[in-house]
Amino acid sequence: MITNTNHLDGKVAFITGGNRGIGFETARELGKLGANVVIGARDLQKGEAAAETLRSEGIQAESLKFNITLAEDRQAAYDFFDQRYGKLDILINNAGVQKEIEHLSPMNQTSTVSPAVLYETFNANFFSLVETTQQLLPLIRKAPAGRIVNLSSALGSLTLHANPASPIYGVKLLAYNSSKAALNSFTIHLAHELMDTPIKVNSAHPGWVKTELGGKYAEIDATEGSRTSVKLATLPTDGPTGKFYHLDDELPW
Numbered sequence: 482m483i484t485n486t487n488h489l490d491g492k493v494a495f496i497t498g499g500n501r502g503i504g505f506e507t508a509r510e511l512g513k514l515g516a517n518v519v520i521g522a523r524d525l526q527k528g529e530a531a532a533e534t535l536r537s538e539g540i541q542a543e544s545l546k547f548n549i550t551l552a553e554d555r556q557a558a559y560d561f562f563d564q565r566y567g568k569l570d571i572l573i574n575n576a577g578v579q580k581e582i583e584h585l586s587p588m589n590q591t592s593t594v595s596p597a598v599l600y601e602t603f604n605a606n607f608f609s610l611v612e613t614t615q616q617l618l619p620l621i622r623k624a625p626a627g628r629i630v631n632l633s634s635a636l637g638s639l640t641l642h643a644n645p646a647s648p649i650y651g652v653k654l655l656a657y658n659s660s661k662a663a664l665n666s667f668t669i670h671l672a673h674e675l676m677d678t679p680i681k682v683n684s685a686h687p688g689w690v691k692t693e694l695g696g697k698y699a700e701i702d703a704t705e706g707s708r709t710s711v712k713l714a715t716l717p718t719d720g721p722t723g724k725f726y727h728l729d730d731e732l733p734w
């Protein structure tokens with residue numbers, strides 16, 4: 482059981498796609514720091530099971546039915562945080578999809594990737610994420626020091642993709658990579674709009690993480706993979722905004 486008080490007491494965090502993988506571990510770590518964590522899950526039963534696991538560890542956790550692509554779920558999320566907390570301190574835009582690897586061999590079918598895969602990927606990773614953030618922003622403005630963390634990927638870096646010496650140079654998944662590049666653009670643009678507010682907006686590369694999305698050959702576990710999200714969610718007043726990080730390392734756009 483967690484008995485210490487610490488710096489996230491009184492804060493509420495919403496983690497989309499928080500029922501498993503990096504999102505679940507991010508919820509756990511923020512909860513250990515004292516935050517009330519709300520797990521967004523498109524399957525409410527899975528969300529509630531995840532929240533129950535955290536509650537059994539002494540964390541203040543709730544679940545909310547949240548499919549990022551559904552306008553009614555985005556509205557319901559706004560209503561939930563408005564009525565229950567009157568604010569939102571931390572938004573972890575974690576839910577994301579990667580729909581290409583199972584179809585791809587070799588890892589570059591840029592000339593043939595289907596419009597459906599492009600659309601579904603952008604819908605979850607970019608359009609719906611932008612709409613979620615826009616919808617919840619009035620509540621984030623009501624928090625004393627809002628933090629928005631966008632789960633991007635090193636695969637979203639155009640600079641790394643253009644560099645033959647980069648370790649990700651060969652991983653050319655057009656839909657996923659360009660959706661994360663677009664998300665990085667959102668980070669820069671929103672941080673610019675909010676630069677005169679206490680709100681900080683940053684992109685996170687979690688590392689290559691053993692999850693359903695990352696696969697079994699990935700390098701780190703989901704707890705390690707949550708570190709960058711937690712770090713960016715708990716930035717101090719003089720911390721960065723409009724940047725792209727993996728742990729303490731700033732990544733090129």
Ligand SMILES: NC(=O)c1ccc[n+]([C@@H]2O[C@H](COP(=O)([O-])OP(=O)(O)OC[C@H]3O[C@@H](n4cnc5c(N)ncnc54)[C@H](OP(=O)(O)O)[C@@H]3O)[C@@H](O)[C@H]2O)c1
Nearest residue numbers: 498502503548549575576577632634689690692693694695
């Ligand atoms: N794993 C890596 O190596 C890696 C590397 C770089 C970046 N990332 C990014 O990190 C984030 C988390 O990835 P992960 O590895 O933890 O993936 P994961 O284990 O596959 O989990 C993805 C989560 O997103 C949820 N989700 C998918 N579509 C959704 C939708 N339409 N509405 C709401 N939730 C939805 C899933 O819900 P269900 O359980 O219902 O499917 C699940 O909770 C993603 O944005 C990913 O792009 C991961």
